[in-house]
Amino acid sequence: MTCDDIQDLVALAALDALPGDERRDLDAHLNGCPACRDRLAELREAASMLAYGAPPATPDPALKARVLRRVRPAAAPRSLVAACMLLALGLLASLVLLAQSQRQLHEAEAKNATLTAVNAAQLGRLAVLQTPDLEVASLAGQSGAPGAQARLFWSPERHAWLISFFGLPPLQGRKTYQLWAITGKQKLSLGTLGKDPDGILMRAELPTSTGAPKAAAVSVEPAGGMPQPTGPIVLLGNL
C-alpha cells in the first residue's frame, strides 16, 4: 500500500476508531514509513484538541483534594491506627487535665468543682471516639496553605466532632480559622479553631442540616467566625 492509500486509515487511527484488521494493515505500513508515523502523531494531537470543544463543566471542588490524596497516600492515612493515636492523645490530654484539677482541689474547693465538671465533659466527649459510627476524613492543604493537613473525626450518633490539624500558617490580627461542613449547597459552621498552626479541638455539637455532609473545609475568617465562609479555603476534604 502507498502512503496515499493509507491516509484514511491514519486519520481513523488518530481517533482510535480503526478495527483490528485494518489497524494491522496500517501498522505494517507505519513500521517502514516515518512520514506516516509523523502524520499520525500530528492528527492524534489534533484529535485530542476536540476535548476543548466539549461543553465546559466544572468538577466538584473537593475532587482536587481526592486527587492530591491519591498521589500522596502517605500524607493521608484514613486508618484505624490514626484514630487510635488520636484517641490516645485525647486521653492523655484528659489525664493531664484530671491531674491539674486534683491539685487544685487542695487549693480551692469551689474551683475544683468547676474543673471536675469540665473534666467530666472532656471525658464524655472522648467517648465520641469510641462510638461504633465514628467516621474519619483527611483534609488536604489548599493553595494558601499547601503544607497543612488535618484529620476530622465525627460521630453522627453523638453529634460530635474532633479535629487534629497542623501546618497551618499562623494568623495575624483579628482573624481565626473556621471549620465548615458542606452539605450540597449548604455550608454549615462547625465552629472556630483559633489562629494557631497546630491543635486538637473537640466539640459535642453538630448543627442540624438538611442532608448528610459531603465535604469539610477550613477557611480564614474574621475573629469570632462568620455565618458563611468569606475568606480563603486552606483545608478541604471529602467526608
Add this chain to the structure above:
Amino acid sequence: MALEEQIDEQALVARLARGDARAMARLYDRYAGVVYSLAWRMLGVREEAEEVVLEVFSQAWNSAARYDKARGRVDSWLLVMARSRSLDRLRGRQRSERIASALEEQAQLHGTPTEADPEAITLIAERRQAVREALDALSPQQRSTLELVYYEGLSHTEVSARTGEPLGTIKTRVRSGLGKLRDALGLGEGMR
C-alpha cells in the same frame, strides 16, 4: 500553543516525575476542568466523570517519568488519557440514550467554571475559542462525523450504520475534517 507555555508545562511534568505535589496541584488547576468536561460529555454521569479525572491525574503522576516531550504537548498527553479512560468506560457498558438528557442537565448544573487560577482560566478559554472556531470552519457533516467518532467512540463502520451513509464517505470525512482541524490549530508539520 506558545513555545514558552509548552516548555513551562513540560517543566511541570518533570517536577511531577520528581514527586512534587505542588506541581500536581498546578497541573490539576489548569486541566481538571477540561478533562472533566470531556469525560462528562462522553459518559454523562458525574461520578464516572470524576473517576476519570482521578484516574487521569493518578496516571499522569505515576507515568510522568516516562513522559516523552518529543511526542507532543502536555495537554494532548492528558486529554488522550482522558478520552481513552472514558472510552474504556463507555465500551464497558451498553451505550445508552442518556447522553442527550445528561447534556441538558449539564447545561443547568455547570454554567460557571470556577478554576481558581486566573491564568489557567484565560488559557483554557483561549484554547476553547480556537477549537470552536476550527470546528465552525468544518462542514456540518465533517463536524458531526468527527464528534460521533470522538465523543461516542464509534468506529467508521458504526457511524456508517447509524447515518446510512457509505463507508467511503465517512472515511473521507474523517480524514478531511481532522486534517482541517490540524491545520486550523497550527499543529501541522513545521507549525508547532
